[in-house]
Amino acid sequence: MKFKAKITSKRSLELFIQVSATVAKLAKVCVLRVCQDKLCFSLAGPGAVHEARLWCEVRRGAIFHQFRMEGVSEELNEIHLELTAEHLFRAMRSAGKASSLKLQLTNKRRPCLTVAVELASQTGHPRVMVHDLPVRVRPRRWWKECPEPSVEAADASVHLPPVRTLKSIVERMANMGDHMLVEASPNGRMNLSIETDVVSIKSYFKNLGNPPKSAVGTPQDRDPESMVQVQVDNRKLLQFLEGQHINPTTALCNILSNTLLHLVLVHEDVSLQYFIPAS
Structure with missing residues (x-):
């Protein structure tokens, strides 16, 4: 493997x-x-039925100037590496002012994902900072x-409000109860509500718009x-x-009735899906 x-x-x-920052916020390993x-980034292990799931894809051609890999075999031309997401983010964070960055699968007494960050210097001679991240092949x-992930046809799908606005509202509501009711309609409305024995609060969003029904499999005849x-x-x-740091061009909320909240962020070169099961 290479x-x-x-x-x-x-x-x-x-x-x-x-x-890497987003993945580190959503996954420990x-x-x-x-x-x-x-x-592709995903959570390690099958996970319990009630646990949230992550799937993030980064397109090769749009991000990497050079890319070379050889998988485990010609038939299964892939490599699966398990690593601590925070370690990757810390290494990437050091590359904020880098002129280039290299990723390489190496063997340094144990398998490592080596991150080499090339930094410019005032002397004209670049400095290289190397992070060897332990991985499990x-x-x-x-x-x-x-x-x-394969997703069933959504019962409703709407464009999300601005994530920053949504985050501010959910932060305030989260202090009032453990569970949030998320509702959406085929005409672009979305509601968030919390109801307990002592408080009831609801936020309304309208005119959010819906993606084409064919894109999400939403039933054509729904009211x-x-x-x-x-x-x-x-x-x-x-x-x-x-945990969202991607600044997506498209953000969707898909709901499978009383079963699953499926959140999708799409950038030109990156897509992220997050699956929150019903509680």
Whole structure:
């Protein structure tokens, strides 16, 4: 197995730092799946039914100036690495003013993902800062634990309000109860509400817009005024909003009635999906 990649564009470097920051907020231990055309981040292990799930994709051609990999075999041309997400973010954070960055799978007494950050200096001679991040190369029998997600057709799908606005509202509401009821309709409305024995509070959003029904599989004949709902753990929703650093061009909220809240952030070169099960 071999993996070596290089980022030389400042824009691409900033974006990859944002991705690593987001993943570190949403996962303690993650799996980095190296494919021919992309890198994928997911949570390590199958996870319990009630746990939130993460899937983030970074397109190879848009981010990396150089990219070379050889998987475990010709038939299974992938590499699955398990690592501490915070370690990756700390290494990436040191690359904020770098001229280039290299990622490489190395063996330094144990498998490592080596991050080499090239920094310019006043003397004209670049300095290189090297981070050796311990990784576990996951055997093929474990690959099925982290499959690419397949999502059922959503019962309702709307564009999210600005994430910063949504985060501010959820932060305030989260102090009033443990569970949030999220509702959405085919005519672009979305409600957030909390109800306990002592308090009831609700926030309304309208005219958010809906993605094309064909894009999310929403039933064509659904009443545009009907609200589809799911109740989720406040902490999981807030964790997603606080961890978002990608600045997406498109942000969607998909709801499977009383089953799943599926949040999607799409950037030109990156996509992130977060799955919060009903509580």
